[in-house]
Amino acid sequence: MPTPAVSAARTILTRLHDVMASRNHAQAKLNTVVEVIGESLNSEVCSIYLLREGMLELFATRGLAQEAVHVTRMAIGEGLVGTIAQNSEMLNLAEATAHPDFSYRPETGEDKFHSFAGVPIVRRERAVGVLCVQHVDPRRYEEVEIEALQTVAMVLSELIANADLVDEEDVASLSPQLSGPQRLQGLVLVKGLAAGAAVFHQPRITIEHVMAEDRDAELQRVYLAFDKMREQIDRMASQAEFGVGGEHEEVLETYKMFAYDEGWSRRIIEAIDSGLTAEAAIERVQQRTRMRMRQIDDPLLADRMHDLEDLSNRLLRIVSGQMGTAASMGLRGDSILIARNLGPAELLEYDKRRLKGVILEEGSLTAHVVIVARAMGIPVLGRVRSLRGVVREGDQLLLDGDQGNATVRPLPAMVEAFEARFAKTKERQAAYAALRDVEPFTRDGTRIKVMMNAGLRDDMPNLSLTGADGVGLFRTEFQFLVSATLPARERQTRLYRDVLDAAGDKPVVFRTIDIGGDKVLPYLRHNDGEQEENPAMGWRALRVALERDGLLKVQARAMLEAAAGRTLNVMFPMVAEPWEFEAARAVFEGQRQFLKSQKKLLPEAIRYGAMLEVPALAEQLDVLAPHLSFLSIGTNDLTQFLFAADRSNPKLAERYDWLSPAILRFLRRVQQSVAGYDVDVTVCGEMGGRRLEALALLGIGIRRLSITPASVGPVKELVRKVDLADITEAMNRWLSAPPANLREALTGWAHERGIDTD
Incomplete structure (x- = not known):
């Protein structure tokens, strides 16, 4: 009916x-x-x-x-x-x-x-x-x-x-003049530099006939198109080059789920029943999807909608007989791909030798295509508005995936400067790679632990490539974000075991699931279903895990089984008070006792740690420290809470300075408050990966950093140039009587000693 x-x-x-x-x-x-x-x-x-x-x-x-x-x-x-x-x-x-x-x-x-x-x-x-x-x-x-x-x-x-x-x-006339250089700003999704000619992912298919003459004939066309599209997706999923069991496999399985979704196909058939041609019906349903996407605040659900739009575009090309995408026609040279959005399967179709970068009008950090692009080593810039109004097919593009911008139709001088920077980056990368097996000792002989952050199975090869001392932060929530349903315990166990196997004798610190805020799971929502006014300070991280303790129990058992015969390092995020840490540890200990009763092989040791992101915890470290093996300071959230400045709001960027005396004094006090306990203190996050900020951290007593893999080489090189007594004396002086601009003072101090802070 x-x-x-x-x-x-x-x-x-x-x-x-x-x-x-x-x-x-x-x-x-x-x-x-x-x-x-x-x-x-x-x-x-x-x-x-x-x-x-x-x-x-x-x-x-x-x-x-x-x-x-x-x-x-x-x-x-x-x-x-x-x-x-x-x-x-x-x-x-x-x-x-x-x-x-x-x-x-x-x-x-x-x-x-x-x-x-x-x-x-x-x-x-x-x-x-x-x-x-x-x-x-x-x-x-x-x-x-x-x-x-x-x-x-x-x-x-x-x-x-x-x-x-x-x-x-x-x-x-609605478009601006497409001449002369223009700078586009966007959100960095995957870092890196790239240059090439602009290639549009798919030329727009113009629907010439909207009203159907023969309903049955249109239905037959769309049925055949669905069969062909699903065959293509199945073939791509089986030919992906990432091995077995990776996150990419999970991404493509979710993508396949959409391809076989009966609700989507039913809406297209209903549109044909109303009197539209197959092409118009697909476009009609796609327009409805876009309209709903604009109303969705949930970034993960929006990403799922992007996958559905990707499939709609594929189906539209099949049913119209216009199969030519940039991928199927082949890239002729170094190319920067331009698209509204991109599905993971679409990206996999491209020649990786010639595809140098991707620019999207939409996109987000949790999008499936970002996970695949990161594994392919392709820089991606997202949320760049009005691309089609500014960029023409074949325009030269310089993509700066480090600074979050792209230059269209650059002048020769711009190209020359970019190429020089690109070459310098390559030289630096080669120099940092040469430090892979060099231990980071300061000039006065102090060993600094430089570890890396990870969140995917495919991040683990970076451990040996960079020579990092271990994984100081493994974000377990990524597995949950790329899955359409709650990952089964067996799948979680397999991931954690693979990560530990890849790390060998180097330690891995697993952070329990940190969802909420900007990382929302459609299959795990708050009971009242209401939108939080301030999600960053709301129902997230350990608060979710303790309320939905079944979630934490499954994750605890998966980690314990994966770490059998080894040392398990587990960290709880966003601990505000000691009782929360104790409650989370009790969940793990309960699962350990259960496995012991089942005669299961257990970890040789379990080291429990907390992530200090909520300033209130600093006031009770004397209570918590005796129960901790390690304390990790999450500088991203901690700083925004200290300054009451949303780190995602560009208007507050100047208020979010890691070299403010306020944050440095706070971090020094945290370090000093646990100095009498056997607790390893690590700074995790972007702050420790910046050379100037890392220098300041060394000066206030931090001896362990966990940073992005790309930052490991630069920070190791910095450490070997530093005299700890010298920088400690300078930092104590500046924090006692702060200069007008501590960043400038520290930069000048470093340059006087031949330390590059860039």
């Missing part, structure tokens, strides 16, 4: 079919279209605005003053209609005048209408018009009505194109 949305769309499309097939001129067709939509939706007003000479012109209306047709015009971004065109997004308002962008046009006679709903008419990914309805009574339009409007907007797009009602030059 058809759903209400299908029935509403089918009713309108059936009536529009005759309108489209008639010999009437385009204006007459538009006049009839607004009548059909208005009657079908029982709406007193229906209007169509089209882009002409850079303005949105009222082309046809039912309910507004006819004298306003071809007279009322609005700029892109002006009024509700202009806002819809500018953002290419739907509006659905019970009271139009309450919207901040409302603009009253007296010649239309619209003052008596309260409710308003509008959708963009899209052609070649740009809004070329707006279809809207209005009603006297204040009410939001139902979802089925909005879906019907969006379906009709697709039909209007075809009519507009066939009748040449919108000039291509008008559409092109």
